[in-house]
Amino acid sequence: MRLVVLGLSLSSSWGNGHATTFRALLKAFAARGHDILFLERDVPWYASQRDCTDPDxxxxxxxxxxxxxRSRWGKAIAEADAVIVGSYVPQGVEVGRLVQELARGVTAFYDIDTPVTLAKLERGDFEYLSPAVIPGYDLYLSFTGGPTLDHLERQYGSPAARALFCSVDEDAYRPLEVASRWDLSYLGTYSPDRQPTLERLLLEPARRMPDRRFVVAGPQYPADIDWPANVERIEHCPPADHAAFYSASRFTLNVTRGDMIARGWSPSVRLFEAAACATPIISDIWEGLDQLFVPQSEIILADGTEAVVAALSGEDAGAMGRAAQARVLAQHTARHRAAELEAYLEHAATAAAREPQVA
Incomplete structure (x- = not known):
């Protein structure tokens, strides 16, 4: 099929998780024989930080x-078999209306930020999606599963809300033979609602374990954060270096935004990427996580500082990392997501063809 995607960014992974999500998914979707056009708004922030400009x-x-x-790409949108608009696309409401006006194929909204989106809608903040445009999308593809899918259909009138979790490119994320550098790592852009958890699960353990090595990689952290001396800071770790980063970590930390904890069923792309590298994961706790990974055998769930200190003080967790890797390779690769996406789009197209035509 001919697929058109309008997403936040494919070209730049700086400060967002959308780029790696789209890269893995679309690479696998193309491998299934489909033709893809990605339309990205040219904004200065990403234009100055591009690390992918000519995908194959x-x-x-x-x-x-x-x-x-409209003038240059309206025809491509109209003639596509399917058009997907992503969350956080600039002027996303207007883009969605344009797509729904022009597209003759299946239209879908891919929400890589579902809990954040719903919190914004409840506040009347329609930055990139509004209640009025949701029913006009044939599909609402959601980063979040569980009860949220029913909520999207009942409260907001989505014709079909379906889980499309993020995934991992197993070719890019795999264990590497590199020297161990850190006992606990964290990879993520600064977020005010994640910072208290990072404080409890990494910075305080670092203060209590001055002989251990820690690292926080990601941009936009305020200058006034009091980093312990044994916490290394990396401003940006590009995707090409992620596998080496995780492979150099004895454990890595997964920290979830508050809105996503409240909704549950919202795995971060970093969770699958770290697991694919067979790096043991310590995570905060939210509903649905135990359905993705088996606690204590595939992942460590930490409710506070003591749990992290105990994990770092314990025995080698290599078996746990390998068990998590096996889980991801069996269920959460980009190949799995591409097959799911294809099935969703084909089902939506079939359902649309069955609808009676108004004379």
């Missing part, structure tokens, strides 16, 4: 504004 699995094009999107 899709055509990547930048547009300046809505007028150019």
């Amino acid at each position: 699995y899709c055509e990547l094009v930048f547009y300046a504004d809505l007028d150019e999107l």
